[in-house]
Amino acid sequence: MIVKGGRLIDPASGRDALADIVIAGGRIEGIFPPGKAKGGGGETIDATGLWVLPGLIDMHAHLREPGQEYKEDIASGSAAAAAGGITTVVCMANTDPVNDNPTVTRSIIDRARAVGLARVLPAGAITMGLEGRRLAEMGLMKRSGIVAVSDDGRPVEDASVLRRALEYASTFGLPVILHSEDKSLAGKGVMNEGPLSARLGLPGIPAAAEEAMVCRDLAVARYAKTPVHITHVSTGGALAAIGACKETSLGMTCDVTPHHLLLTEEALSAYDTVFKVNPPLRTEKDRLALIEGIRNGTVDCIATDHAPHAADEKALDFDLAPFGVIGFQTLLPAIMKIHLEHDIPFMRLLACVTTNPARILGIEGGVLFEGARADLVLFDPKAVWTLTEDRVLSKSKNSPFLGWQFTGKVVRTLLEGRTVHVAD
Amino acid sequence: MKQAPTDPAIIQGLVERIAEELSPMVSSGAPIAFVAIRKGGEILAGRLVELLEERTNIRVPLGVLDITLYRDDITRRRIYEVKATDIPFDVSSQDIVLVDDVIQTGRSARAAIDHIMDLGRPRRIYLVVLFDRGGRELPIQPDITGMKVDLPEDRTIKIEVDDRGAISGLIMGGVK
Amino acid sequence: MEWSRKDLVSIAELSAEEILTVLDVSATFKEINRREIKKVPTLRGKTVVLLFYEPSTRTRLSFELAAKRLSADTVALSVSGSSFLKGETIMDAAMNVMAMIPDCIVIRYPYAGLPARLARELSCSVINAGDGAHEHPTQALLDLCSMRERFGRLAGLHVAMVGDIAHSRVARSNVYALKKVGARVSVVAPKTLLPQDISTWGVEVWHEFDPVVKDADVLMMLRVQKERMDEQCFPDEREYAHFYGLDRRRVDMMKPGAVIMHPGPVNRGVEITHEAADGSRSIILNQVENGVAVRMALLYLCLGGSADDR
Numbered sequence: 001m002i003v004k005g006g007r008l009i010d011p012a013s014g015r016d017a018l019a020d021i022v023i024a025g026g027r028i029e030g031i032f033p034p035g036k037a038k039g040g041g042g043e044t045i046d047a048t049g050l051w052v053l054p055g056l057i058d059m060h061a062h063l064r065e066p067g068q069e070y071k072e073d074i075a076s077g078s079a080a081a082a083a084g085g086i087t088t089v090v091c092m093a094n095t096d097p098v099n100d101n102p103t104v105t106r107s108i109i110d111r112a113r114a115v116g117l118a119r120v121l122p123a124g125a126i127t128m129g130l131e132g133r134r135l136a137e138m139g140l141m142k143r144s145g146i147v148a149v150s151d152d153g154r155p156v157e158d159a160s161v162l163r164r165a166l167e168y169a170s171t172f173g174l175p176v177i178l179h180s181e182d183k184s185l186a187g188k189g190v191m192n193e194g195p196l197s198a199r200l201g202l203p204g205i206p207a208a209a210e211e212a213m214v215c216r217d218l219a220v221a222r223y224a225k226t227p228v229h230i231t232h233v234s235t236g237g238a239l240a241a242i243g244a245c246k247e248t249s250l251g252m253t254c255d256v257t258p259h260h261l262l263l264t265e266e267a268l269s270a271y272d273t274v275f276k277v278n279p280p281l282r283t284e285k286d287r288l289a290l291i292e293g294i295r296n297g298t299v300d301c302i303a304t305d306h307a308p309h310a311a312d313e314k315a316l317d318f319d320l321a322p323f324g325v326i327g328f329q330t331l332l333p334a335i336m337k338i339h340l341e342h343d344i345p346f347m348r349l350l351a352c353v354t355t356n357p358a359r360i361l362g363i364e365g366g367v368l369f370e371g372a373r374a375d376l377v378l379f380d381p382k383a384v385w386t387l388t389e390d391r392v393l394s395k396s397k398n399s400p401f402l403g404w405q406f407t408g409k410v411v412r413t414l415l416e417g418r419t420v421h422v423a424d
Numbered sequence: 425m426k427q428a429p430t431d432p433a434i435i436q437g438l439v440e441r442i443a444e445e446l447s448p449m450v451s452s453g454a455p456i457a458f459v460a461i462r463k464g465g466e467i468l469a470g471r472l473v474e475l476l477e478e479r480t481n482i483r484v485p486l487g488v489l490d491i492t493l494y495r496d497d498i499t500r501r502r503i504y505e506v507k508a509t510d511i512p513f514d515v516s517s518q519d520i521v522l523v524d525d526v527i528q529t530g531r532s533a534r535a536a537i538d539h540i541m542d543l544g545r546p547r548r549i550y551l552v553v554l555f556d557r558g559g560r561e562l563p564i565q566p567d568i569t570g571m572k573v574d575l576p577e578d579r580t581i582k583i584e585v586d587d588r589g590a591i592s593g594l595i596m597g598g599v600k
Numbered sequence: 601m602e603w604s605r606k607d608l609v610s611i612a613e614l615s616a617e618e619i620l621t622v623l624d625v626s627a628t629f630k631e632i633n634r635r636e637i638k639k640v641p642t643l644r645g646k647t648v649v650l651l652f653y654e655p656s657t658r659t660r661l662s663f664e665l666a667a668k669r670l671s672a673d674t675v676a677l678s679v680s681g682s683s684f685l686k687g688e689t690i691m692d693a694a695m696n697v698m699a700m701i702p703d704c705i706v707i708r709y710p711y712a713g714l715p716a717r718l719a720r721e722l723s724c725s726v727i728n729a730g731d732g733a734h735e736h737p738t739q740a741l742l743d744l745c746s747m748r749e750r751f752g753r754l755a756g757l758h759v760a761m762v763g764d765i766a767h768s769r770v771a772r773s774n775v776y777a778l779k780k781v782g783a784r785v786s787v788v789a790p791k792t793l794l795p796q797d798i799s800t801w802g803v804e805v806w807h808e809f810d811p812v813v814k815d816a817d818v819l820m821m822l823r824v825q826k827e828r829m830d831e832q833c834f835p836d837e838r839e840y841a842h843f844y845g846l847d848r849r850r851v852d853m854m855k856p857g858a859v860i861m862h863p864g865p866v867n868r869g870v871e872i873t874h875e876a877a878d879g880s881r882s883i884i885l886n887q888v889e890n891g892v893a894v895r896m897a898l899l900y901l902c903l904g905g906s907a908d909d910r
Contacts, residue, residue, distance in 0.1 A: 128835070133832075134829075134832065135832050135834065136835055137835045137836065137838070139835075139839050140838070140842060160831075164792045164831070164833060165832070167792045168790050168791065168792045168834065168835075170791060171791045171792070171807045172807075224791075226791075493632075493640040493641070493900070494640060494641055494642070495642075507628060508627070538641065542635075542640070543635065543636075544636075
């Protein structure tokens, strides 16, 4: 197979040039100046006018299988990921049963292989049942294929358990992804605490709930001499705390979500539960701090926190509806939007969904060079399109961006040289 | 009593005389074995067994006893070097010839007898020494003595083998 | 050989020469233990009090046999974990024991530091039979004794300790002792079972067992306590056994002549399978036998001198 004439953008090598890419046996066999390609029998894909990017890595998603297949399953989630140019998905452990043992890990991996539309890499639970008390079988799960551990959805409240978990996970070389939230401060909150929550009469989640826990998590991690990855950072204060220890050799890292980068609490004015997320959408000041974090490198990754919920669940009162939005198909368009609106180099943004997550997770991928796996996205940077519900491939349609007009569209996605998505 | 001799020729004469006295006991055919008290008795017993085997053509069993743990003065002296006891035969129901180089207080002989009794029940125990320097504190007397000697309190005597294989005496003073 | 101690509180305070002295003397006592009459009158008239404030069968039995074979009189006092805390303090209890004028107190205690305090304050000999997570010096000495007996040397031996290094007094004493005599020491454990300051111990630290299995002369499997699971040091026994247990597969990887040790009591199926514990490479029962000899040697050395000599 040969992908001809596209503009290759690869954050790993810093390469940004027109090129022909020859693919064989699921790997990139050669990269040549346009028209100079040698070999590469079979299909020719004309990428003229398109950007050719490494397949994206989303290090935070919920595929809901096993247990909540009415929201999403591995097949529908993989299809949506492929449509978003995401070739590698890290799925969180809060399934039912929880992925806290090698049997569940194995079943997720086997199912994803059978589906074959995306590389699904499970994160195992830190603690049994995500209950924050007893360590899960991290070693055995790693042998079965987990790439990280996380109790996402919940913090590890007991600091001593956290310390042991960090030490134990690092014994097996497993990255630890933390959802940092002080539950006692967050209380029954459903949105950012501030003047708006007061006006709306909705219980608030103070920024301090996140910031206090991030500081504690970092302190414990430093003591345990292990790195941690803080997921879905939402406040400027939390990001500053992470930035302050970036200098240490331990490599504390973090990610932010597209919805925290593009939306603020103002979106909640009409009590629309689609905007109910945890951590909550914050203020414009926080949002700009996160964008600044991408620019200056404090933010390592952008991850979707793709969290499908059925329409009838989201139809509940704001206080009662579940937290979460979907995000696979809007990841790359959102990145393009930030690139265009905030003048951040596309290459830097792209690194947040390719090389950076690959490095943090210690996995192959996110790169375009000879010998690498042929995970590719063909992206039309000029196409203008509107997200409508019928375009959403997830079983659940709870996107905060429905009706939004985006510039830039995923045209085709290749997973190890196989086309797993073609735009209509 | 005389000054102890150190001359190998004199000592050789004493050893041969002792062997001569022991010879009938060995050739009588009654079960007999030699036990040396470590460390001083080893040289003498080794030489005696050699001579007796030459004379009688009978193999004479020889064992070594470490009496450190049987001493009655452990808490009065700093003794910690303990060597193994090596008795490659059953002491029960045979005659045991206990061999030491010097007898003075008799306490070593007492410890050795106790030790042997813990190993079995010999028919009888003989005591053979090269030098008897007197000063007994226990009612124990050797059956065969090389010679009685007189030494100042602050001198010790021991025997050793020189490089030609001859036994010589060595008198050391005055630290005990 | 030099020995001028009335007490044995820790391996940390011993010199290499002192350690080797104990081992040399132990070899002699081992011979006594194989005699028909396993008794010498050495410590006749001496009284050895065994104070055990923690459940222990084999250590207490080993000390008691050692004292008895040296003809000392022994009194064993075992106090269960909870009851001794009532009423009198431990120092009161120690003073009461002292009033009975023993010559030696052998003490096991659940908290670190008491043997050192008793040794300082009491005129009789004090031998530490294990204090908290601090030290268990006689165990280390008997372990070294067993290794030297098997290999004829200690310097240069590669000894790997596997399991709960952080909370193990056996591991601590063994690391000190082995390093002093020039052995190469590796520890194998998840980070949760290693002390925070392990990098300062001067040992090789491994999280993966297999590479060490192939290279070590001695695999010392440490007992895994269930309470460590409650403290989140590892998830469960299945995972522990998989990564840190000594099973048939790993035994087959051991190099020729390498041996398996365990301080006991053994958790079969967790840190060691019955095949490994009972197989031809196991010298676990030699350790037990040497335990009596080593304790005899220590009683002899510590009690065998008058107060004036000290």
